[in-house]
Amino acid sequence: MNFINQPTSAQIKLFNSLKNKKKRDENRLFIAEGEKLCNEAFNSSYKVNSLLLKKESSSNSKEIAKKYERKKIPVYFLNEKTFNRICDTVTPQDIIAVLNYREDKPINDESxxxxxxxxxxxxxxxxxxxxxxxxxxxxxxxxxxxxxxxxxxxxxxxxxxxxxxxxxxxxxxxxxxxxxxxxxxxxxxxxxxxxxxxxxxxxxxxxxxxxxxxxxxxxxxxxxxxxxxxxxxxxxxxxxxxxxxxxxxxxxxxx
CATH class of the missing domain: 3.40.1280.10 (SPOUT methyltransferase, trefoil knot domain)
Known part of the structure; x- marks a missing residue:
């Protein structure tokens, strides 16, 4: 795995803005934090824009990142300070998926x-x-x-x-x-x-x-x-x- 793959300053600014609804809507991107959600996102029909990993990440998170890499999804490594600024949680985990919006439509024959x-x-x-x-x-x-x-x-x-x-x-x-x-x-x-x-x-x-x-x-x-x-x-x-x-x-x- 390429641990020197880092996002540009423009990308970091974009990722950091996704806590704001207006910016999410403008870019049609949102974040999902933690191992469970990143695994769920990987197995879903949502399109993943990129995966963000803290450099000092767990072995489980690194295994998840390998799955993303095999699907040619960009995986970026960030230092702790930059990573924590992007997170919405007070005590963040070490992995974030950045995902595209999905257009769900009402199904009129279901409750x-x-x-x-x-x-x-x-x-x-x-x-x-x-x-x-x-x-x-x-x-x-x-x-x-x-x-x-x-x-x-x-x-x-x-x-x-x-x-x-x-x-x-x-x-x-x-x-x-x-x-x-x-x-x-x-x-x-x-x-x-x-x-x-x-x-x-x-x-x-x-x-x-x-x-x-x-x-x-x-x-x-x-x-x-x-x-x-x-x-x-x-x-x-x-x-x-x-x-x-x-x-x-x-x-x-x-x-």
């Missing part, structure tokens, strides 16, 4: 999960990972959500991002009924009159979740066929990722 007004990328990533666990293949993000290539969101998916159909930046009120005309739209709400156990959809459906403070937007609520609540006891509310996990488990069991 889906829709997230509205959720700005916490960690919550979104956890919901995406949970959705895959329960057999859902697509997650739709409204334009008021964190974008799917946010570094924290990418990490929180633990690789599910690379295997699933994730569409972000959607205007729900303008597009969803046209894309999914036959689906039942069900939304989680603390104030819903019906509990989740009362719903047993007999056709494809969309499950909608909003943020913990304000729930679903008025425009998104207007799209819904029904709202459901998850019965609880004393706490004021559930974390949205926890609520989504409960609902996904329930609806997967009856799907």
């Amino acid at each position: 889906f999960v829709a997230l509205d007004q959720i700005s916490d990328p960690g919550n979104i990533g956890t919901i995406i990972r949970t959705a895959e666990w329960f057999g859902f293949n697509q997650v739709l993000l409204s334009e008021s959500c964190a974008d799917k290539y946010n570094p924290k969101l990418v990490r929180a998916t633990m690789g599910s991002l690379f295997r699933m159909n994730i569409i972000s930046g959607l205007n729900f009120s303008q597009s969803l009924r046209n894309i999914f005309p036959e689906h039942i739209f069900l939304g989680a709400s603390l104030n819903a009159k019906k509990s989740i156990e009362q719903f047993k959809p007999n056709k494809k459906f969309g499950l909608f979740f909003g943020n913990e403070a304000h729930g679903l937007s008025a425009k998104t609520k207007y799209l819904l066929d029904e709202e459901f609540r998850i019965k609880g006891d004393k706490a004021e509310s559930l974390n949205v990722a926890v609520a989504a996990g409960i609902a996904l488990y329930y609806f997967k069991e009856i799907d």
